[in-house]
Amino acid sequence: xxxxxxEDRSPILSVRAVFRAGSALDPQGREGAAWLAAQMLAHGxxxxxxxxxxxxxxxxxxxxxxxTADKEMTCFGMECHADHAVEMTxxxxxxxxxxxxxxxxxxxxxxxxIHHLEADLRGENDEELGREALYGLLFxxxxxxxxxxxxxxxxxxxxxxxAREFYTAEYASENVIIACGGAQAESxxxxxxxxxxxxxxxxxxxxxxxEAPAPAxxxxxxxxxxxxxxxxxxxxxxxxxxxxxxxxxLLVAASALGQHRMSSGRLFQSLRxxxxxxxxxxxxxxxxxAPMFTLEPEPNHxxxxxxxxxxxxxxxxxxxxxxxxxxxxxxxxxAADGLTEGEFEAARSFLERHWVLLExxxxxxxxxxxxxxxxxxxxxxxxxxxxxxxLTPADVRxxxxxxxxxxxxxxxxxxxxxxxxxxxxxxxxxxxxRYQSAKPDWLxxxxxxxxxxxxxxxxxxxxxxxxxxxFE
Numbered sequence: 454x455x456x457x458x459x460e461d462r463s464p465i466l467s468v469r470a471v472f473r474a475g476s477a478l479d480p481q482g483r484e485g486a487a488w489l490a491a492q493m494l495a496h497g498x499x500x501x502x503x504x505x506x507x508x509x510x511x512x513x514x515x516x517x518x519x520x521t522a523d524k525e526m527t528c529f530g531m532e533c534h535a536d537h538a539v540e541m542t543x544x545x546x547x548x549x550x551x552x553x554x555x556x557x558x559x560x561x562x563x564x565x566x567i568h569h570l571e572a573d574l575r576g577e578n579d580e581e582l583g584r585e586a587l588y589g590l591l592f593x594x595x596x597x598x599x600x601x602x603x604x605x606x607x608x609x610x611x612x613x614x615x616a617r618e619f620y621t622a623e624y625a626s627e628n629v630i631i632a633c634g635g636a637q638a639e640s641x642x643x644x645x646x647x648x649x650x651x652x653x654x655x656x657x658x659x660x661x662x663x664e665a666p667a668p669a670x671x672x673x674x675x676x677x678x679x680x681x682x683x684x685x686x687x688x689x690x691x692x693x694x695x696x697x698x699x700x701x702x703l704l705v706a707a708s709a710l711g712q713h714r715m716s717s718g719r720l721f722q723s724l725r726x727x728x729x730x731x732x733x734x735x736x737x738x739x740x741x742x743a744p745m746f747t748l749e750p751e752p753n754h755x756x757x758x759x760x761x762x763x764x765x766x767x768x769x770x771x772x773x774x775x776x777x778x779x780x781x782x783x784x785x786x787x788a789a790d791g792l793t794e795g796e797f798e799a800a801r802s803f804l805e806r807h808w809v810l811l812e813x814x815x816x817x818x819x820x821x822x823x824x825x826x827x828x829x830x831x832x833x834x835x836x837x838x839x840x841x842x843x844l845t846p847a848d849v850r851x852x853x854x855x856x857x858x859x860x861x862x863x864x865x866x867x868x869x870x871x872x873x874x875x876x877x878x879x880x881x882x883x884x885x886x887r888y889q890s891a892k893p894d895w896l897x898x899x900x901x902x903x904x905x906x907x908x909x910x911x912x913x914x915x916x917x918x919x920x921x922x923x924f925e
Contacts, residue, residue, distance in 0.1 A: 454629055457822050458639055459638055465635045466634075466635050467819055468542065468632070471529075472527045473656075477525050486611065489559065491529075494520070511541070516537055518548060549652075550648055554613060597758060606925050624653070626652045634815045669861060673865070677917055682767035683769075683867065683869075689760060699852040702852035706787060712735065720780060735763075737761070755827040770869055773866065774878060774884035775884035777908070782902075801844060805841050808837055
């Protein structure tokens, strides 16, 4: 059990309890057990209080206990006013140490998880559908290979005992980090230290996650579904994580290529600004949770295994082939030419300030401190403040040369007429693009090269999947 404590004169107490346990530890055939265990603790009541009684208790106090469950981390977060610090800390301890395990709560939460996969992910969120399909493709047969919520078939046959057994096996004092900040942080930490001491000392798994096998050849999954557009994700496993010597350089490169929700990146400029293909296009060197809903990454989604990811937001079906080629063209141009001095300075300067802002709120800072323990780097802002000033454009160029020239990529598409798109890609058919207004000659010349750019993939490494089969 580790503690991070920062007491100050703030009127608010913030607490994060992070267990090194997530969906990567789901037993085979019980995909979703980690998710349901976390939801049962946060939204299933305790042995002494039903979930409704907990809601009735926290609402008038303006407080909340929330949970996020990812591949390797499950985070329980609580914030309240100083006047309610004692009773809310006690409630959190009760939820973590003495859950109620009521059948009706389990059935409700299991239904929510199935609904997320069947209705939200398959039916409404094509962008996240594509991203999850990409992770499933790159991590097939690996513990990361299914959504955190699990699989539909495993959820349907799972009973309450699966969630309870996961909790008993993986929630232990050895794998929890408690971070308390603000009002009465020291007394809250002392109370949680005493109460959480009742947890088992050791976990069953030890939290280990195997390496992800490097793909031998490029592969593609085409998810067929009714839609007005095509969502595209592409990527490959990346050995670089925070703490790796090339991480700061790759972070600068990814920022210049496509910083999340910013218009300055090459991808955004090329696909949206110059050609109007879609809403936006971005690049990532580490997992970014729910990017279509957030402007900044939430902490406590730290992972031992990462991917480099290109996120091409939905494009018209007729432009999907060209948009993919153009995104790959920009990635390859970065690998071949590196960044200009101006791009390098702009990206480095932005990142030096960006992470300070992300850690500004107390709860966020606590979360990022926990991530710093996971990666062994300390706070990300301080880590980058030490490393970024040392970088040169040549460092970025070398890091890109080493890590962004993949032998094989994974591609995931979600939208209509997937068979036709598959055939066009396999046949390397020219992909035309038409504009409603005049374009400069240099852009048209670039288009001519891009429209014929080959994408090397063998038919046996591609498949068209009906959306109803995804995450079964």
